[in-house]
Amino acid sequence: EDKVVQSPLSLVVHEGDTVTLNCSYEVTNFRSLLWYKQEKKAPTFLFMLTSSGIEKKSGRLSSILDKKELFSILNITATQTGDSAVYLCAVPGDSGSARQLTFGSGTQLTVLP
Amino acid sequence: EADIYQTPRYLVIGTGKKITLECSQTMGHDKMYWYQQDPGMELHLIHYSYGVNSTEKGDLSSESTVSRIRTEHFPLTLESARPSHTSQYLCASSELRSGGGYTFGSGTRLTVV
Numbered sequence: 468e469d470k471v472v473q474s475p476l477s478l479v480v481h482e483g484d485t486v487t488l489n490c491s492y493e494v495t496n497f498r499s500l501l502w503y504k505q506e507k508k509a510p511t512f513l514f515m516l517t518s519s520g521i522e523k524k525s526g527r528l529s530s531i532l533d534k535k536e537l538f539s540i541l542n543i544t545a546t547q548t549g550d551s552a553v554y555l556c557a558v559p560g561d562s563g564s565a566r567q568l569t570f571g572s573g574t575q576l577t578v579l580p
Numbered sequence: 581e582a583d584i585y586q587t588p589r590y591l592v593i594g595t596g597k598k599i600t601l602e603c604s605q606t607m608g609h610d611k612m613y614w615y616q617q618d619p620g621m622e623l624h625l626i627h628y629s630y631g632v633n634s635t636e637k638g639d640l641s642s643e644s645t646v647s648r649i650r651t652e653h654f655p656l657t658l659e660s661a662r663p664s665h666t667s668q669y670l671c672a673s674s675e676l677r678s679g680g681g682y683t684f685g686s687g688t689r690l691t692v693v
Contacts (some may be wrong), residue, residue: 501682510623510684511684512682512683554622555622568623568625568682570623571622572621572622573622
């Protein structure tokens with residue numbers, strides 16, 4: 468059974484701080500790992516990672532994958548209050564010909580002014 | 581604009597009523613999904629579909645049913661709503677061959693009183 472574990476579960480920082488969110492996974496047939504940001508409604512897609520050691524970057528957010536150690540990190544530098552959200556990590560499974568996402572429980576990030 | 585739409589956004593209904601949550605996507609995606617999410621909890625897959633006339637149950641047992649008569653439409657029905665069905669329901673879609681990158685709808689927050 469595919470498994471995704473995120474840590475920490477909850478994080479409170481002040482604006483300007485840098486945070487690192489962790490995601491470890493166990494999956495039968497690894498294809499990719501995805502990061503989502505969830506605010507009040509549906510998750511919004513951030514990154515898809517398929518290769519080890521290649522950093523993906525979008526503004527103040529960046530993410531990297533380690534396929535040997537089976538984990539990924541999401542970094543947010545110079546945090547802002549608008550970064551407050553739940554950050555979800557997910558891996559696509561492989562059940563027959565269908566592929567569904569297995570999500571972690573998320574990291575609740577709160578950025579204080 | 582290509583997107584995925586869910587209606588209604590919020591629904592408060594009495595016990596025993598029949599309800600249908602609507603989900604439509606204009607991206608031509610073959611695969612569609614329904615997830616259930618309680619506040620602060622991870623997403624759980626309840627139904628998925630590979631294409632027209634294909635539906636499968638997901639990881640989380642659910643008393644709901646789904647249908648896929650048209651590619652773009654994937655409604656979820658509860659024949660007799662109960663308070664235990666109170667939750668957020670998220671619809672998503674993806675391309676058949678994608679390794680990730682799901683597109684989510686805005687969700688329906690259901691409250692059964």
